[in-house]
Amino acid sequence: MTQHDTMISIRNVGKRFGPVVAVEDACFDIRRGEFFSILGASGSGKTTLLRILAGFEAATSGAVFIDGAQMDAVPPHQRPVNMVFQNYAIFPHLNVRDNIGFGLRKLKLDRAERQKRIGAMLDLIKLPGFGDRHADQLSGGQRQRVALARALILRPKVLLLDEPLGALDKQLREQMQIELRALQRSVGITFVLVTHDQEEALTLSDRIAVMADGRVLQVDTPAGLYERPCSRRVAGFVGNMNFLPARVLSQAGGATSIDIPGCGTTCSIATKRLEHCSSDISLAIRPERITLHRSRPAAPAIAVAGVLRDRMYLGERTHFQIELEPGGATVAVSSSTMKAEALGTIGPGAQVWLSWPEDALIPLGNE
């Protein structure tokens, strides 16, 4: 990646509030034109990091560069970024038009040009004719669009979004996700989104940084995070995951033999996938990578027996909970409802078999 491709460079950024460490040694780049998400639970430091980018908080250590320029001593009003706030911060004393045009004062535009730009923004956010509405006459979704227009009208190098969809109900949120993605493509501005909703991050982003306890755990594409999580925390945070305790037995050639006590079986995994792992590891496996059988399958070498404990119908998919050992932990299996129907009517207590392809197992160190 060349310097030219990098829009934001976060270099060893740390932030403390008194004794509390909010962000610790964050270090990653955000590319030009990218839709980037910072994903984490509340208190993970993601919002603090975003506010450091906007200039509302000063980093205690490290440096932030935006488009090659160091930002530490640059106050918020001089930074080439604009922000969509969590509760939108629509100015209550102004109407929609004046809210959107708030940042234009400094450009000293004449009236016609100003109105033209605001009109174009109103069209962009699909609210033409709303210019004279007052802030308190807008619905949640409309407020969100106005906040977007107000930030985009200044053509920032980066648009920061702080949980912009958090206040909306589920249906509206899904619709706005699609619009947000389309908007980002059409304006071509770098978006940095902060969210606690992993589904939102996966749907919208080109790349995602996962944060927990002030640390950046992993920066990767959605598929990379989902398929190759680097730790149990990331694996557990992005999507659903089963964790099977396992132990390294022996190495031979390029493969390592691993014992999975809970399943009463062993398997072998390419040794290079086991770098950084000690002998006690966890094997992570996505519920949808597990296949359910009513009798011992012939094809895969490894098949594990279990007892069905619960079955949940979720429309397109059906979820199962399977107990591998009596009284032991259960494994979640997600199957398309069509396949589940094919199994026939099995209920709790039924004997079942599980199988999975070898590459579905993700070895992770136990931290």
Place this chain on the structure above:
Amino acid sequence: MEESPSAARMPLRNRLQGVLIRHESLRGFLLLAPALVILGITVAVPFLLMSAMSLWTQIGFDYADDWSLRNYTAILTEPLYTTLLLRSLTMAMVATFVTVVLVYPMAYFLAFHVHSNKLIWLIIITLPFWTSYLLRVFAWRVILGYEGVINSGLMELGLIGEPLQFLLYSRVAVIITLAHAWAAFAFLPIYVSLEKIDKSMLEASADLGEPPVMRFFRVILPLSMPGVIAGTFLMFIPTVGDYVTPTLVGGPDAAMIGNLIQLQFGTINNWPMGAALAITMILSITLVGLFFMALMHGLRRWAR
């Protein structure tokens, strides 16, 4: 550090800006500074000066700044001072007690039985408090005076033959006037503490079959105690030092420490003694307050 050389090259203005951005509390203090400086000059410095002067002695038209506790010894030993001090404390205490007791049901009514236009009620109750203290005290002189509303009214009705002497210029007159003038100050914290009580909790306790009287003594009164204590302090502290009311409706028998302080700065012209009296007043209010807090603390433990 790689950033320090670039920081040094920045112009001073930018560096200052950088410092302000990095230190949020500094920005806060800059905004607070004007108010704090003014209060420092008009409150803190004068108070230190007053403390210093209370250790001086007045000799003729001059001060002897030889640092002695003479004024305080006089205050603690001469009956004139101790009587007035104790009288001020007791009268303020009685007035406060009366006011809190009278105001509580009103606050209870507003918090629990008024469901609309609460703001208007609140404004009307607190309205007089904001307006001329002098005139509100004067109103009581009109009422209690020798030929005032009560005396002339009763005489007109033929109930009394000649004006009742004890109405004006008595301790009762001072207490009534103080209670009336400061009611809003005692009212507000009590009301706020009652308003904060979760109504659904009371409904739950009613659901458990507790009779209303028990509920009041077991739930409402204990929960509103912080407000009662706050109201007590808010009224007691300023009334101890009042001198407008005792001057206008109190007369010599009901003079308070405030009158004495005022005289030291007026006709008696003994400023060091006035300063010492003011300090003594603050200290005695603090002592009574601490005693009251300890008492409340003890009561609470005993109630458990």
Place this chain on the structure above:
Amino acid sequence: MTERFEFHKPNRALQLYAGLFMAMLYVPILFIPLFSFSDGLYIRFPIESFTLRWYAELFERTAVLRALENSVRVAVSVAIVSTVLGVFAAKALARYRIPGRGPILGFILLPLVVPPIIFGVALLLLVSALKIPLSLYTIAAGHIIICLPFAIATLLPRFEGYDAAMEEAAADLGENGWWVFWRVTVPIILPGIVASLLLTFTVSFDEFVMAFFLGGTDLTLPLYIWGQLRIPRAFPVVLALGTLILLFSFALVFIGLRIGRRGAIKLVDRG
């Protein structure tokens, strides 16, 4: 809920008490306007005939008009200064992480509770030590001590009542601190500013104790009234003057509290 909870049922005894309470609060004050219309030189029942002559006499007294002018001048400056200081201080207290916030707020609100005679006397000591002559300026200085807590108590809930992100959003959209203040902060807290101006004006206009200790030869209205109280023959004019002052003060405070809304409740909650 089929059965209405007892708090929704009217309680006759409490209603009666509330009525009596309000009567006791207002009736004593109402005697001032009542007797200001009495023709007699002395305050007494029965009032034989009504007149407006005391009001007419009031406007002929140049001393009254001069005192009125002095009071207005002091009160206007005090209201402006304490509200401006209050806006800055309330913003700092509401928006910034300030070490020692509690003690600082306590110090600022102290004059609400401490007897004003203490501040009056203490300030008098300083003023005379610095050989500053007593004047309307010294009165105003004393009034600022008393009015600042009211201004801050009125303004603080305003700042806490809206999202700090509003100011951040304005900064984010390219405005520096000065413009953020004028384009966002002031419009949003405007009701609080108006309320603070009205309340601090009234408090200063009606204040007596500070003025008594810190006043020079120029009298404010309360000082003028105080002087007249020694002369029983002057009572009717004082009643007329008092009526006008009360009317004026009640109107200003009512508007101020209406606009300031929660200010009055929060005030003591914090104090």
